[in-house]
Amino acid sequence: MLAPVNKIIPFSNVDGPGNRTSIFFQGCPFNCQFCHNPETIHLCVGCGLCLDGCPVHALSRDPDGSIRWDHERCVQCDACIRTCPHTASPRVRWMTVEQVLEEVRRSAPYIAGITTSGGECTLYPDFLEALFAAVRPLGLTCLIDSNGSFDFAGRPSLLRDCAGVMLDVKAVGASWSRTLIGNDGAQVLANLDYLLSAGKLQEVRTLIFPGRDEENESAVRYVAPIIRDRCDYKIIRYRPFGVRAEYQRMLGDDVTAREEAERYAALARSLGASRAYVV
Ligand code: SF4
Ligand code: SF4
Structure with a gap:
């Protein structure tokens, strides 16, 4: 079994709790306007x-x-x-599970676990399942970083050896979702409910765009009362770096001001998401 791997970062402290090896798979079913790694979207x-x-x-x-x-x-x-x-x-390297595992083993004494990311790693569920089953006996945790396109409820076995999913809820509302990520976002919201009920939601991330008050607020107002204190809620400031030029024209060149993002974190906390914070 092979999967396309864009890169493996042996030590990362921004892809989940603790020091982790991050594995970035190539390919993504979304086409987000603000994607910072658009070179990972297609094969x-x-x-x-x-x-x-x-x-x-x-x-x-x-x-x-x-x-x-x-x-x-x-x-x-x-x-x-x-x-x-x-x-x-x-x-891109087409790698076997054993080849990825070999790289994980080299980092194993220094990491808390692995995070599979992308692109969208859930395009390769068989590969992930086999990788997690091999990594867990090493005493490491396995996390999935996902855009929410995968039907997690339809394949519970993927989460058997996975400690949790870090889920992007980028947009709420079919119209803004279609503009921003290229589809209505219904699967993402279904995953939010399912992962919470399965006890596998590690964190939720929502991007805050400068001047998009209505869209920002509707996402935060949707997510916060659902997750409450059951997982972290990262309020992420939009940064235009790496975004494709044609989309920068629509989304603008401005970084979301910290004060603006802090307002949404405070709103989230007031709605029960006590673990909301700005990054
Ligand atoms: S699609 Fe063409 S330009 Fe793009 S990486 Fe492949 S060979 Fe290069
Ligand atoms: S152009 Fe050549 S040297 Fe530069 S990143 Fe691509 S493969 Fe590497």
Whole structure:
């Protein structure tokens, strides 16, 4: 069994509690306007447009037409990613569970667990299930970082060896959801309820956009009374860095002011989400 891995960060302290190894899978079923890693959305289609721009010739084409990336040569200049018109990356490794596990084992003495992220890691549920079953006996916890597109209720076995899900609730309301993430967001809200009832909701994150008072407030007013004190609620300030230029035009160049985000955190706490805080 193989899955496309964009990168593995051996030590991260921003992807869940404690020091964690973060595994970023390639591919995402959403197309969020504010995505900071748009190169993780699609798989490479092998068009070859990025090959000639690599300054160290780390990219080549295999006889079967696929793109080969030489990670020893790569200097991480990102020229290929800037060139790609398909929101993809040539810097993807198709890995087995054992290969990912090998990297986790190297970090194991220094970490509390692993976090699978993306892109959207739940595109590969068989892989995750096998990985979690292998990681848990090492005494490590497994967390899923998800955009909420996956039907968790339809596959409870995915959560058997998973300590919890960090869920993005980016938008509430079909119209704003369609604008922001490209669909009506109904599955995300269904997951919010299911993960809470299953005791597997690690945290919820809501992005606060500058000047979008109505949309920001409706998300916070929806989420806070549901989660109350049962999980963390991260109120995240919008930052335009890395966002695709065409979407920056709509969302603007401004970072959400801390005071504005703090107002929504206070609102969330007043509605019962006592563990709301700004990041
Ligand atoms: S990031 Fe690596 S593969 Fe991509 S262009 Fe730069 S050196 Fe080449
Ligand atoms: S990474 Fe993008 S530009 Fe490069 S070959 Fe793949 S699809 Fe084409």
